[in-house]
Amino acid sequence: MGGTRQMIEEARNRMMRTPLIASIAVASLLLAGCAGGGGTSGGGGGAAASPGGGGGAAATAGGAYDAGSPPAAGGGGAGAGATGGGNAGGAGKPVEIDLAAENNSGVSGTATLTDLGNGKLRVDINVEAAGNNAMPAHIHPGTCEELDPKPKYPLSDVENGKSTTEVDATLADVQTGAFAINLHKSTQDLKTYTACGDIPKA
Numbered sequence: 001m002g003g004t005r006q007m008i009e010e011a012r013n014r015m016m017r018t019p020l021i022a023s024i025a026v027a028s029l030l031l032a033g034c035a036g037g038g039g040t041s042g043g044g045g046g047a048a049a050s051p052g053g054g055g056g057a058a059a060t061a062g063g064a065y066d067a068g069s070p071p072a073a074g075g076g077g078a079g080a081g082a083t084g085g086g087n088a089g090g091a092g093k094p095v096e097i098d099l100a101a102e103n104n105s106g107v108s109g110t111a112t113l114t115d116l117g118n119g120k121l122r123v124d125i126n127v128e129a130a131g132n133n134a135m136p137a138h139i140h141p142g143t144c145e146e147l148d149p150k151p152k153y154p155l156s157d158v159e160n161g162k163s164t165t166e167v168d169a170t171l172a173d174v175q176t177g178a179f180a181i182n183l184h185k186s187t188q189d190l191k192t193y194t195a196c197g198d199i200p201k202a
């Protein structure tokens with residue numbers, strides 16, 4: 001950024017001799033270029049570079065009036081660009097569903113569905129185990145009211161109230177309103193459900 005700092009100095013010197021508006025335009029262009037670079041390295045791609053550039057230009061305009069510290073203002077703009085890139089490129093927000101106790105099991109908690117991209121979905125189950133050590137868990141077609149007993153996606157057994165599985169599906173695949181997650185008492189007693197939660201329609 002040493003070169004940029006030098007360019008800023010030149011821009012500031014030029015500001016002394018040229019009309020203020022022209023100077024702001026020059027300085028904005030210089031720093032917008034710098035901020036755009038930050039946005040790209042943040043992983044955002046072309047779309048991220050645009051917001052980054054905008055942030056940089058806005059910060060520079062402030063810096064031109066406050067002759068004190070234009071480089072610091074430029075740095076702020078670059079940071080905003082990187083953040084924008086992360087949001088634009090990131091996967092969708094995780095979906096948390098409640099798992100409610102069934103058959104007086106005392107088992108309840110949540111399942112969190114996180115789309116990992118590339119057709120992978122992570123399912124994190126976190127429940128009060130209520131003394132149940134290894135509870136089989138699945139994503140089933142249907143709803144908790146009317147569950148198809150044949151699982152669609154098997155999940156890892158819930159040990160000490162926790163289970164994490166990566167499933168070959170997208171979040172959209174299971175957010176059709178036609179799937180539910182259920183937990184069973186044990187491998188020996190699959191017929192007794194201990195908890196269930198409907199996966200809401202997106």
Ligand SMILES: [Cu+2]
Pocket residue numbers: 136137138139140151182183184
């Ligand atoms: Cu099941």
